[in-house]
Amino acid sequence: MNKIAVFLLVIFAAIVASCDNEEWKPGAEEDVLGIYFDMTRSQQSLMLGLEDPNYIFVTLGRDGGKVATTLDVPVTVTHADPGLNISTTVSFPAGSAYAELKVEITLEDWDHLTYALEIDASHFGSYTRGVTTFEGEIFFDPGPVTTDNIAIYKQLGNVTGLEQFMRLMSSPNPDASQTERANYNVTLMSPKLEAWRQAYASAYPGFSHYSILIPRSSVQDSFTANYLPTGLWYWGQPVDGARLVQPMIGAGNNPNSDVTFMVSRLSTSGAPAGYNAAGVVDGAAAFRDFLNEPTGFTIIVDRNNDDIEEAYWFRSKADPNDWFKVERFHAGWPIVEQEPEPEPEPEPEPEQEAAEPEQEQERMSGEGTEPEPLDPFAELAAALEEPASSEFEEGFHFV
Numbered sequence: 001m002n003k004i005a006v007f008l009l010v011i012f013a014a015i016v017a018s019c020d021n022e023e024w025k026p027g028a029e030e031d032v033l034g035i036y037f038d039m040t041r042s043q044q045s046l047m048l049g050l051e052d053p054n055y056i057f058v059t060l061g062r063d064g065g066k067v068a069t070t071l072d073v074p075v076t077v078t079h080a081d082p083g084l085n086i087s088t089t090v091s092f093p094a095g096s097a098y099a100e101l102k103v104e105i106t107l108e109d110w111d112h113l114t115y116a117l118e119i120d121a122s123h124f125g126s127y128t129r130g131v132t133t134f135e136g137e138i139f140f141d142p143g144p145v146t147t148d149n150i151a152i153y154k155q156l157g158n159v160t161g162l163e164q165f166m167r168l169m170s171s172p173n174p175d176a177s178q179t180e181r182a183n184y185n186v187t188l189m190s191p192k193l194e195a196w197r198q199a200y201a202s203a204y205p206g207f208s209h210y211s212i213l214i215p216r217s218s219v220q221d222s223f224t225a226n227y228l229p230t231g232l233w234y235w236g237q238p239v240d241g242a243r244l245v246q247p248m249i250g251a252g253n254n255p256n257s258d259v260t261f262m263v264s265r266l267s268t269s270g271a272p273a274g275y276n277a278a279g280v281v282d283g284a285a286a287f288r289d290f291l292n293e294p295t296g297f298t299i300i301v302d303r304n305n306d307d308i309e310e311a312y313w314f315r316s317k318a319d320p321n322d323w324f325k326v327e328r329f330h331a332g333w334p335i336v337e338q339e340p341e342p343e344p345e346p347e348p349e350p351e352q353e354a355a356e357p358e359q360e361q362e363r364m365s366g367e368g369t370e371p372e373p374l375d376p377f378a379e380l381a382a383a384l385e386e387p388a389s390s391e392f393e394e395g396f397h398f399v
Contacts, residue, residue, distance in 0.1 A: 034063025035073050035123040036130025038098065044135060048105075050142040050149060057100040058117065060090050061130055070094045073123065075101060078133075079116040083107035086115060105138065109254060111156040113138045144304045145313055147188065151320040153313075155257070155300055165245065165259075165299055165312055184312070184326035186210040193287060193324055200283030206231070206272050210287070212244070212326055221245070223263055223291060225284055231272050235288055236265040248296045258317065260296040263288055293318055302327075 041059035048056075062071065071092040080086055085104040092099040103115060117134045124132050145153045186209060189197060201207045208226045213234075221244035225233040237244045248258040274280060295318040302311035302325070316322040 032128070033071065033073065033123040034066055034128045035119055036061050036128050036132065037117070037119070037134040038130050041098065042134065042136075045137050045139070047139045047141055049140075050152065050154065054106075055102055055104040056138060057102055058134060058136065060092075060099050060101060060119070061097055062092055062099075063128060064097055067092070067095055067097050073099075073119065076118045076120075077115065078118050079114065081113045081115065083110055084113055084115055086117070103136070103138075109155060109256065111140050142303075145300055145302055150190075150300070150313055150315060150323050153300060153315075155303075182214045183329045184212045184214070185329050186212075186324050187311075187327045188325035190321060190323045192322055193290065196283040196286045196290075198283070200281070200287075203280040203283065204272075204275060206275075207284075211329065214244075223261070223288075225271075225275070227270075227272055227275065230270055231275070232269045233271045233275055233284075234265075234267045234269070235263045235291075236267065237262045238264050253296070254298070257298050257300070258296055259299050259314075260294070261291040263291045290316070290322070 038059045038061040041061075042057075046056055048054075060073070060075075073090050073092070075086075075088055075090055077086045077088060083106050085106050087102050090099045090101045101117070105113065107113075114135070114137045116136075119132050121132050140154075140156065142154055142156065143149075145155075197210070206227045208228050211224045211226055213222045213224055220236050222237075223235040223244070225235075227233070242262050244262060246260050246262060247255060248260055249255055268275070276284075293316060295316070297314045297316055300313040300315060302313060304311070311325060311327040313323055313325045
């Protein structure tokens with residue numbers, strides 16, 4: 001065994017000696033740019049909020065030994081959803097190992113967009129880190145609409161506020177079985193509109209609030225000024241049968257959310273005297289004229305409510321700082337009065353025999369001895385021994 005060990009040591013020493021005699025030479029340098037998508041600096045899935053910019057960046061890198069000069073590298077967009085504008089060239093500044101590729105969102109209303117990018121594999125070396133392909137997605141979450149952000153609010157692209165609101169409107173000839181209208185009270189107004197409301201309320205204290213009645217009658221919708229206790233001043237659509245709310249179509253309008261109001265015909269129902277007197281009506285008239293703005297409004301679904309039909313905001317397209325909010329009034333406005341079904345009378349409870357006075361007093365005072373175990377046949381035996389009562393004798397007669 002010793003001779004074998006010595007022999008192995010001699011061979012090992014010879015191998016080491018031969019290695020020391022050879023000079024190490026590095027491999028040939030690769031003639032590549034070393035371009036890659038840097039996955040440590042880019043997020044494949046991003047969530048944008050209401051106040052975030054309408055673009056993101058994807059970071060590309062290049063090998064550290066090749067950063068001395070500027071460099072433009074082509075990028076292939078293999079997929080991009082409509083509404084995305086992606087540059088096809090990325091530019092590396094001199095001295096920088098990183099460059100940003102801009103992905104811009106051109107849609108006003110959207111909720112989810114995807115894209116895919118690729119760089120030429122010939123730019124990717126054996127020792128290059130990162131990858132040559134990149135797939136990304138962008139989500140939009142505007143959060144709840146509030147008085148602070150209503151002027152700049154953008155709703156999700158898949159939310160069609162106009163369709164939802166119009167669906168609440170009955171057909172011109174509603175089914176006679178319909179018993180409740182979709183009516184909305186104006187609960188919030190922008191400062192300018194609120195000043196008009198207060199001016200009218202100050203001049204005429206009987207005024208309560210504005211509302212939208214859908215429908216006011218079988219063929220009408222109406223904006224309504226409400227007075228205490230039950231007075232109404234209707235601002236209806238034209239007699240030709242057009243609906244109060246009309247979708248806006250054509251260039252520059254979003255068919256999912258842009259609307260106009262057609263407020264022209266006036267009528268009343270129990271409105272108090274002086275409701276439209278000169279000098280008093282100015283505040284209400286200003287609001288009515290505002291509703292008829294030809295530039296229209298953007299209808300926004302209030303996502304603070306679980307029920308999407310509970311509340312809507314109407315924002316002026318002429319000035320987004322002018323707006324009002326409506327919320328559904330659940331008390332209902334019956335079209336067909338129906339008699340309520342009579343409630344069933346409660347069944348009389350079975351009479352219970354009164355306790356013996358002494359036993360009742362003893363039970364109330366808590367005095368007395370421990371009760372003896374109940375004999376289930378004792379009461380029955382006692383009843384059989386008692387003579388029939390006078391009531392029994394008087395109530396029944398045998399012939």
